[in-house]
Amino acid sequence: MGDESEPITDDEWLYRRVPASTGWYSHETGLKPEAFAPHKTEDATGLSISRAKFKTIAEAAKGRPGKSYYVAILSAGDLQKQGIVVASRPLLPNDPGHAELPDLNSSNRKTAETLERQRILVSLCLRVEGPFATAEE
């Protein structure tokens, strides 16, 4: 496992968790831009993602008990090339691999730039794994 204080490098993989119930991903129709839409209050500092250095895909997929999730996989280098900043934001002690995309956040969620960035992120998605079910408590 890596050191959470290390900056994110271009060769890192990033994970974005996608709830299965939303229809934001299906094997037939692929990934939707809404999978990268900021929440109006919970993404105040940026859209949440995970650094693959710190968790497995299955760990990245864990969410609410009884629910299922997909994991979209992206390359940090691809995002940087498109001018999308990736910021390391560890949540210690439980989530040292937490990171954010500060350019997509609660306050700019309706702007043209954010709507376009969502589609850019869809185009940069390398693959989607899952679904993974989070065990009931």
Add this chain to the structure above:
Amino acid sequence: MAVTKEKRAIGSEELQDVVFTRVNTEASVLREEGGASQDPPGCADEATGIRETERASAWREAWEEVIDHMLIAWGCDPEQLEDEGIDPPTRKTILRAIRLAQAFRDEGRPAPDSVVPDPNKGIVFERRDGDVSEVLYLWEDGTTEYQLFLGTRLVERRTL
């Protein structure tokens, strides 16, 4: 094609002239520029008529599927969409979406390829053909927007 990011309110009649028709129009323009083949002379009208009837019927069925098995199902059980970082659409927004879908169905409009919630109580209808995407976005604040994307670029945006 006009390229504008200017937001302006338009009347419902003007909306009905454009929504979910631009995909076919823009995609056809792109195909023509690429040198798409033509039907043989004499066959085009009848074949076109049959195709259009079948297409209209398929669109109507697809709208019914959206209304019955998606929107109404969400309305009956909104908790199915609840999750971390996701606020499901309200009953009010779902009703707006159902009315919109019924109107477009009855007008013979092309059906969307996808209808999904957004994380903030909104609902998004999208229709795609290649690089061209048309979106009807029902925001949680009651506004409805038409958005036209070319690839990842937002080239047109109107509040309805």
